[in-house]
Amino acid sequence: MLAAVDAPAWQADLPLLVNxxxxxxxxxxxxTTTANLWGVLALERFSALFEKTPVSGSSTLQVGAASxxxxxxxxxxxxxxxxxxxxxxxxxxxxxxxxxxxxxSLQTLAAVPLTAPLAAGYRINxxxxxxxxxxxxxxxxxxxVRVRLExxxxxxxxxxxxxxxxxxxxxxxxxxxxxDSAIATQxxxxxxxxxLAYEERAAEAWRAYFEWLPRGKQVLEYTLRLxxxxxxxxxxxxxxxxxxxxxxxxxxxxxxxxxx
Numbered sequence: 001m002l003a004a005v006d007a008p009a010w011q012a013d014l015p016l017l018v019n020x021x022x023x024x025x026x027x028x029x030x031x032t033t034t035a036n037l038w039g040v041l042a043l044e045r046f047s048a049l050f051e052k053t054p055v056s057g058s059s060t061l062q063v064g065a066a067s068x069x070x071x072x073x074x075x076x077x078x079x080x081x082x083x084x085x086x087x088x089x090x091x092x093x094x095x096x097x098x099x100x101x102x103x104x105s106l107q108t109l110a111a112v113p114l115t116a117p118l119a120a121g122y123r124i125n126x127x128x129x130x131x132x133x134x135x136x137x138x139x140x141x142x143x144x145v146r147v148r149l150e151x152x153x154x155x156x157x158x159x160x161x162x163x164x165x166x167x168x169x170x171x172x173x174x175x176x177x178x179x180d181s182a183i184a185t186q187x188x189x190x191x192x193x194x195x196l197a198y199e200e201r202a203a204e205a206w207r208a209y210f211e212w213l214p215r216g217k218q219v220l221e222y223t224l225r226l227x228x229x230x231x232x233x234x235x236x237x238x239x240x241x242x243x244x245x246x247x248x249x250x251x252x253x254x255x256x257x258x259x260x
Contacts, residue, residue, distance in 0.1 A: 001042035005049060015103070018046060023158060023243055026211075050101070057098015064090035072098065085110065107246070114236045114252045122239045122249030123152040126164070131184055131223060140259045143226045144173070144184050147206075151192075151218040151239055151249070159242040160194075160213040162220065165205045165235050167256050169228030172201040185223045192218030229260040 001017050004010035010017075021039060030036050059070045064086030070079050085108070094104055117123070131144040139145075149164060166172065174185045190196070193214050199222075200207040206222055234253035241247040 002038070002045060005042075005045055014046065014050070018043070019244070023241075026158065053100045055098065055100030055102045057096065057100075059094065059096045059098075059102055059104075061092075061094050063092040064088075072100075072102070078102070114250055116252065118248075118250045120249065121154055121157075121241070121247030122160075124162075124237060124239050124249045124251050125150040126237055126251055126253070135259070138259055139226055139257065141226060141229050143258075145224050145226065146188070147222050147224060148189075149220045149237070151213075151220070153213055153215050153218065155247075156212070156214045157241045157244065157247060158212055160210045160239065161242055162208040162210075162237075162239045163205050164207075164237045165253065166203070166224060167226060167228065167232040167234065167258065168230075170224045170226055172206050173223045173225060175201050184225075188221040188223060189219055190221065192216065194218045226256075226258050229258045232256045232258060 001014070001021060004014060004017060021042065024030060030039050055072050055076070057072055059072070061068045061070075061081055061083060063083045066083045066086075068081040068083060070081070092106070096102060117125075127148045129146045129148065131146050133143045134140040147164065149162060151162065153160075174182075174188075193216065194210045195212040196208060197211040198209040200209070206224075208220055210218075233255045236250045236252050238251075239249045
């Protein structure tokens with residue numbers, strides 16, 4: 001940041017460098033005393049150049065017929081606004097009346113069915129293999145499945161979560177509770193340099209929380225038992241950076257047929 005702050009060619013990328021530097025903090029600080037010293041100097045230099053004039057007045061956001069207005073005297077820390085997308089293509093506009101140059105972060109959300117894998121910083125692949133199976137060509141109640149997740153990350157990131165939905169009624173093995181099976185979980189593989197902080201075995205999904213997920217490939221495996229018969233639909237499998245939600249990856253899941 002200090003090297004790029006005076007380089008004209010890097011001016012458009014400076015906000016991204018600031019976000020990236022702040023994302024590497026843990027508990028509001030960087031890992032070493034030296035890193036904190038350089039970080040403070042860089043942020044002070046950045047603020048002196050781009051945030052030297054206090055923000056005052058008001059800012060107006062508009063998309064289609066919907067609009068929102070932010071009064072900086074009432075809320076100097078900023079705010080968050082949700083504007084519905086118009087039914088027809090429209091134009092988003094943001095205007096500021098007053099001093100200073102406030103920052104704007106824009107995100108678009110839409111409930112669009114996922115029909116193909118989506119990669120925006122992460123690519124995820126998923127496979128099922130049988131640990132114990134009643135019928136070789138179909139899934140049945142009581143079958144044990146080994147789920148393998150392969151994640152490709154394009155960059156280093158702190159605090160990343162992987163969420164894989166479970167079929168209705170399925171149980172993730174390995175918790176040590178009643179009716180659990182230590183033998184069924186033998187052979188689970190974990191590959192990669194990621195620092196796994198916590199593994200959650202919830203009723204609706206299996207989740208892995210990484211304190212640090214570096215660039216490259218990460219392999220996760222877990223074991224589940226199918227307990228409910230029927231045609232079971234699943235939402236997409238998703239990997240997301242918790243503090244940079246624009247970095248994510250999704251993979252649609254086909255419906256699972258489980259026989260009695």
